[in-house]
Amino acid sequence: MSDLILHHYPASPFSEKVRLILGAKKLAWKSVHIPMVMPKPDVLALTGGYRRTPFLQIGADIYCDTALICDVLEHRQPLPSLYPAAEKGVARIVAQWADSTLFWAAMAYSLQPKGAASMWEGAPPEAVKAFAADRGAMSQGMTRLRPADATGAYKSYLRRIAHMLEQNDFLLGDAPCVADFAVYHPLWFTRHRTPAVADIFQATPVVLDWVDRMAALGHGAPEKMSATDAIAVAKASTPAVHPDDHFQNDHGIDLGSRVGIAAESFGLEVTEGELVAATRTQLTLRRVDERAGTVHVHFPRAGYVMRAVA
Structure with a gap:
């Protein structure tokens, strides 16, 4: 194989x-x-x-x-399956939402000036300019959220995620599924790549506990x-x-x-x-x-x- x-x-x-x-x-x-x-x-x-x-x-x-x-x-x-039999459709729909709507809100929030400064701390100015130009070319024609709009949306999404975790260790039950992995990665970016703005998670500690459970799965070898x-x-x-x-x-x-x-x-x-x-x-x-x-x-x-x- x-x-x-x-x-x-x-x-x-x-x-x-x-x-x-x-x-x-x-x-x-x-x-x-x-x-x-x-x-x-x-x-x-x-x-x-x-x-x-x-x-x-x-x-x-x-x-x-x-x-x-x-x-x-x-x-x-x-x-372990990414698609739980009883929630297969729901898992895919949540993942699609997370990979699009949640992702872009998280990016717009995380890359506000304070977050971007922490992400690029110590990097040469030409690297920052190259990244901005590259992503600008990739996103031509897209409507991008402004940081203030993204902040409100991201906070709302985090509360909704918290509601899903009130009774379960993971979003749709006792084990992670594709929805968990899709929701996790934008939050991972905020927490680990732009730590200067990661205080947004303080209002939803149940989400942070879930993030830690997800991170513990590791990358293998x-x-x-x-x-x-x-x-x-x-x-x-x-x-x-x-x-x-x-x-x-x-x-x-x-x-x-x-x-x-x-x-x-x-x-x-x-x-x-x-x-x-x-x-x-x-x-x-x-x-x-x-x-x-x-x-x-x-x-x-x-x-x-x-x-x-x-």
Whole structure:
């Protein structure tokens, strides 16, 4: 069975979500650190355009977006499950809310001037400018909350999370599920990356207790790997076969067509390739790179758009 290779960087909140799931499932994994900002030549050699963090590599298969990565890890190690049988739909809906609405409120609050100053303390000014320019390019066209608006929203969301924890150790019961991991990572960012503004948690101590329980799950035992070695793994591997009997043609685009796939919002870079699979839950492109060879790049349907390329 091929290694799980996570391409990430330590300060990435969405990466923390996946790292914690890997720890909870006690999965062995290889850790490839990638740059926080462009250029990212080693990333693009594998993804072909997608540049959000993290992404998961298994041989010559590249999985984009943490929602899809969660499904892949669940398939690799079904227990403990991310999707409790009695609350499967609720868990996914809460996770989707956390990865979007909660996340952006937490970021707008955390990166107010006081928080940003603590995050970048000691960093050279050019690094701060590069990060701001990079994220500005990724968020073109988005409506971003101002810090004052984000503060009120974040406080409300923390109270709602506290209500969910009044009777249980975790959001939906006695064990963590995908909802917990998705809600955790924006709060982790506030607490650990912008500690100067982490006093927002003081009004909801039950949430802080839950945060500590989540953190105790750990990251397992990752093994460092270089980007060069990860690309070599892709080059030496063959992508998984995708039977076409599960083809769900919602776009009127046949398998074998050249298409482009991009996120609905934030990080709109397009990945182009040959459509080789379109199932109920994901889209898969085949692309060829000089360094990585033939790879399959996978995207979840939800949150992404696909268009034919002439």
